[in-house]
Amino acid sequence: MVLDITKFLNRFIDEARDLLGYLGEGVKNLEQGQCDAELINSLFRSAHTVKGSSRMLKLQSIADTAHSLEELLSALRDQKITVTQPIVDGIYQAVDSLSDMVEQLASSQDPNSLPSAPQALCDALLALAAGEKSAPTTAQPLAQPVSMANEVAAAQTSKPQPALASSDSVRLRLESLESLSKLISEVTASHAGLRELVRDAQALKLSWESAQDAVLSKQRFDSLFNNLKEIVGSQEALIYSLHDQAMGLRMLPLKQVFEPAAKHIREVGRMLGKQVSSQISGEHIELDRSIIEQLSEPLVHLLRNAMDHGIEEPQTRLDQGKPAAGLLKLSAWQDGGWVVIELSDDGAGLSLEKIRQKLAKQQLSADEIANMGEQELFNQVFLPGFTTASMITEISGRGVGLDVVKRKVVDDLQGLIEVRSQEGKGTSFTLRLPLSLAMLRVLLVETAGHMLGFSAQYVVELTRITPEQILEVADRNVFVLRNEFVPIFELHQLIGLPNLTNTPGQISKNLLLLVVRVQHEKIALVIDRLVDEHDLIINTLPEHLAHNPLVSGMVNHGYQQLVSLIHVPRLLELARKKHQKTADNSIKSITQQHLLVVDDSLNTREIERDVLEAWGYQVTLAEDGLDGLNKARNGDFDAIITDVEMPFMDGFTLTTHLREHERYKNRPIIIITSREKDSDRRRGIEVGADAYIVKGSFDQNNLVDTIRALLG
Structure with a gap:
């Protein structure tokens, strides 16, 4: 009887991912000087388990590579050799190679698709285990099973490109499933109660038509109303609880993309011939799976940009008094309803002079460039086609990358991105992302007869002002909000909606203003009233409306009323353009x-x-x-x-x-x-x-x- 191994593959893949993740963390601890016996024993056991499981499933290339790694760890465990940098590099390469093969197996589900074991790497690992001092031969990273959209550099070179990818399966705690099942049972029971109330209403209708006693009919109606109100409130609470549970199941730790980042840095470093170490923190922070899956592309661009543009060559760094190895820090933390991800390097930093020279080549006048502040100049790196690289390489220099990052973060992920830099000392990119795109806190407002939605993370406050508080400055209306001038715009006019109420402007009476912010920039929007504020499910736009950059989604309000969710970063761009047209005059x-x-x-x-x-x-x-x-x-x-x-x-x-x-x-x-x-x-x-x-x-x-x- 031939054993059908296909049904065991997914179990092996999940187990191998966990073990290789542990190996990656362990070798990082080795590199930082933690060389106790228990750590080395646990690394040996992990490699041994991968080898044994892969041999049972006839995954020979994985088994052979894991065996070579096991031999090296066995020599360390038996104290035949001591931890050196070549040994650390060899373990890193072995873990990377095994991870590549596991991901390729996960993508193809076909053991026959795996290539042969990397012989040069296996020989180098065995040589290190025997006490030889040379570093292992650099192994070519395997082609990734997940391709990166818009990765133009990867498409134009024959060399395989590393990519970050999240798993297509997750593990759930048993108590989470039990809690979800309980909630579903309660919702079912509540729905049964609603059916009873429908029958009560039908009976009331029949009795009302034939009833002679109005008082009795009113009592029955009051009872029905109270019961209906109670059960609807109960069901609403259950639905919110059910949604919270479902959202909890969708949440994944940033470890899903942070963990492969260290591997990505090592592989790109080998391709560029640069020494780079990484520090990663905050990988336990959780985000909605849909965001995690889309985060790979911008992180890949930022990592490659830091490696190629930021980190200098080892000798250059030594000449500048820096350590030969560059440092990349990838960290995350939660800030209210946002998750903040920061990628920083200690490299060359952005050159303001090079940015000015590039802008001059793009036909900007000397006055326009001179009037740009430091932060405004830094923000130019997000323009399409913008690059200060003097040469096109396999990694960068084509002017494709940071514009893709901004478009993905701002438009697709409803987030914000900011760059800070100090020439000679390094650069940092900060991404602010919502916890989830499936449900957001939304303010529903009405303006000129139209209802519109604003996600709460962009809203500063609602405030009322008198006509006397409006100042006319630089051809626009502004008011003072806590020591700063904030421009005022009629919301419906700004986005080009007709006034359905046929009422004149409200300049003669108190104004209700919705103040919104993107990073450090604010505008105030004149609205008629605040309709509601709720946690609402965000529906994606249908295909024929997806091209509209001003609308990021739709929400339901009331009885099947669809309301557009305004994309505030695009709204501020409209406000800037509107002022530029008037300022030209x-x-x-x-x-x-x-x-x-x-x-x-x-x-x-x-x-x-x-x-x-x-x-x-x-x-x-x-x-x-x-x-x-x-x-x-x-x-x-x-x-x-x-x-x-x-x-x-x-x-x-x-x-x-x-x-x-x-x-x-x-x-x-x-x-x-x-x-x-x-x-x-x-x-x-x-x-x-x-x-x-x-x-x-x-x-x-x-x-x-x-x-x-x-x-x-």
């Missing part, structure tokens, strides 16, 4: 005077710059007091405009330091802040400010007149 006078604007609010910086540039001033922006002080010392400004409340250094301290500098002893310094107290005004005068303007009563003409008076 501004009349500028001619002056060469150069002003420095210092404010930690992106909105406020941009609005003040628009006002000043409209009058012909050249403007440089600084993001906080310390940044402002550095730019002032390295530049030559005719006047400085600063906020007070800022991180790192407040405006009072900045003014004090500037007055100590020879160049700025007598240059005008203007404080613009929301602080209205006389004590704050006196403090401004004491530290040397020439003017003090309160944002709540801000008038752009007053600002320009003040600057003109001070500059003469």
Whole structure:
């Protein structure tokens, strides 16, 4: 009788993934200096189990590779050899090779599809076990069973490319299944109660038609209403519990994509000839499976970008006083309704000068480039086709990558991405992702007769303002929200919806504003009313509507009413474009005077710059007091405009330091802040400010007149 092994393959694959994951963690501990006997024994047992299981299923290539690894670990266990870097590298390569074969088996479900064992690697492992000192021959990584969409670099080279992939099966705790079964039983019982109430209602209808006693009929109706209300409330609670349980089953740890990341780093490092170590933390954080599965592509791009562009060659790093091996950190943590993933390197960092040169080649004017702040310049790396690489390689340089990352994170995963860098010291990319795309906290609002939804992670607050609080600055309406200018837009006009209520604008009465934010940028949207706030299931758009970037999904409200969920990052892009069109018409006078604007609010910086540039001033922006002080010392400004409340250094301290500098002893310094107290005004005068303007009563003409008076 021939044994049918196919039904055992999935069990083997799950077990092998667990064991290889443990081997990967163990060799990381070995590399960090933990060489106790128990660790080595447990690694040996894991390799031995993989070997034994694969031999039983006639998976010869896996068995042979695992046997070579087992021999090396046996020599370590018996203290015939000691842990060295070549041994650590050999174990890493063996684990990577075994993982490749297991994933290929999972993809094909055909043992005959496996290639032969990597003989060069097996021989090198046996040589290390025998006490030879040389490092193992670099093994070619196997072709991955999961292809990466948009991985252009991989498609254009014959070399196999590593990929991150999540498992197509998950293990469930027995108590989770029992809890789910219990909830389903309770929902079934509740539904039976509803059927009883339907029969009661039918009986009431018949009795009502023939009843002579109105009081009795009303009593029966009240009883039916109360019972119906109670059972519907109970069923609603059960449905939410059932959904929570189902969502819990969908959640997977980031380990699913973080664990292969270390392997990916090693393989790309070998391809590039670079030494790179990795630090991974937060892999226990859980995300919805649908997000985990889509996270692979952006992480691959970011890892490859860091390896190729970020980490320098070993000799270059040594010449700069850095260790020869670069460091990549991949970490995650939960922040409210978001999961934050950060990938950072200690490499060369982004060169602002190279970014400016690239933008100049893309036909941007010198003035446009000069007016870009540091963060705005960094954000240019997400533009399609943007690359500062001087040469196209197998890994990068084609201008494909970071634009794919942004599109995937922002559009597909409803998240945010931010880049920070310091030249010579490294770069970090921060991704903020919702816990789930299946259900989100949604605010339903009504504007001009239309109902629209906003996911809560983008909402700052709802607030009412009077017409007197509206300021006209740089050709747009703004109001002051906690020390920053926030632009105001009519929501239906911004997204091009007709006014179905046929009522004029609300400028003459109090406005209800929905303030939304993407990273550091805010806008306020005029709405008529807040309809509801609920955790709602997000339905994907039908194919014929999927092209609309402004709508990220649909939610159900009331009795089968579909409501569009607005994609806030695209909404802010619309707001920026709308202002750019009106700003193009501004009349500028001619002056060469150069002003420095210092404010930690992106909105406020941009609005003040628009006002000043409209009058012909050249403007440089600084993001906080310390940044402002550095730019002032390295530049030559005719006047400085600063906020007070800022991180790192407040405006009072900045003014004090500037007055100590020879160049700025007598240059005008203007404080613009929301602080209205006389004590704050006196403090401004004491530290040397020439003017003090309160944002709540801000008038752009007053600002320009003040600057003109001070500059003469």
